Structure formats: structure tokens, C-alpha cells
Amino acid sequence: MASIDDVRELALALPGAYEQPSYGGRPSWRTKPRSFTWYREDPDALVLWVDSVEEKFALIESDPAVFSTTDHYDGHPIVLVTIEAIEREELDELLRDSFRLRAPKKLIAQLDAAEAADS
Numbered sequence: 349m350a351s352i353d354d355v356r357e358l359a360l361a362l363p364g365a366y367e368q369p370s371y372g373g374r375p376s377w378r379t380k381p382r383s384f385t386w387y388r389e390d391p392d393a394l395v396l397w398v399d400s401v402e403e404k405f406a407l408i409e410s411d412p413a414v415f416s417t418t419d420h421y422d423g424h425p426i427v428l429v430t431i432e433a434i435e436r437e438e439l440d441e442l443l444r445d446s447f448r449l450r451a452p453k454k455l456i457a458q459l460d461a462a463e464a465a466d467s
Contacts, residue, residue: 350431350439352387355394358440359385362447363458377443384450385443391416393428394439396446400425425449 352375359365359377365384370376376386385396393416398404404427407415414433417426429442448456 350434350436352431354436354439355385355387355431355443358436358443359447362444362451363455363462364451365447379447379451379455381452382450384447388428391418391428392430394431395421396427396429396442397449398425398427398445399449 355377356367356375360367362377362379362384364379365377366379368376368378368383370383370386371388374387374389376383378384385394387393388395398407401423404415404417404425407427408417414430416428416430418428421428429439431439434442444459447459451459
């Protein structure tokens with residue numbers, strides 16, 4: 349299962365990503381100009397963007413032990429991920445997807461090129 353250290357390692361491996369305290373000093377991972385994920389408390393979870401609200405609810409339905417939401421995120425394509433309940437490989441995929449939704453096109457192109465080179 350994954351840990352916050354895994355989140356940090358995977359997020360910082362993305363092009364142009366950096367860590368910055370936010371929301372009461374909890375860690376967030378960003379590219380300029382915005383975040384693509386952050387850690388929250390109550391419940392303890394990683395906040396990630398997904399393609400749509402429909403995808404959010406499909407994830408929650410597929411594995412409610414891993415995926416959840418709160419009223420605060422109603423109407424937003426954002427899902428909460430219980431870090432300790434997810435495998436590192438799936439976490440990596442979700443972080444990359446969230447990054448692609450939030451990062452500048454130049455950084456997404458760098459990620460795509462790196463992934464193509466690894467294939």
C-alpha cells in the first residue's frame with residue numbers, strides 16, 4: 349500500500365512539479381500556476397482531479413474503501429483517495445491523470461515524451 353512518502357516521490361517526479369505548503373500547512377504538489385493534488389485531513393486523504401463528476405462517482409462506486417468525497421466537493425470533478433488503501437502503481441496513474449488535467453501544455457508534453465521514451 350502507498351504512503352505520503354510515495355505521493356511525494358511520485359508527484360515530484362512529474363515535470364515542473366514542486367511541493368508547497370497549503371491549506372493549513374499541509375503539503376500540496378503544484379506546477380505553475382496551480383496545484384494538481386494536496387493532502388487533507390478530516391478525512392485523511394489525497395485530493396485529486398478526475399476527468400468528470402461521472403468518473404468521480406464511478407471510482408467511488410468501484411472501491412469505496414479507497415475513493416470518497418465530501419459535500420465540499422459536490423459538483424466538482426475531485427475525488428478523495430485514502431492513501432493507505434491504494435497500491436502505489438494505481439496512485440501513480442491517478443497522480444499523472446490529475447497532473448494532465450491541471451498542468452500547462454508544455455509540461456504535459458514533457459510527460460508524454462518521457463512516457464513514450466520509457467515504452
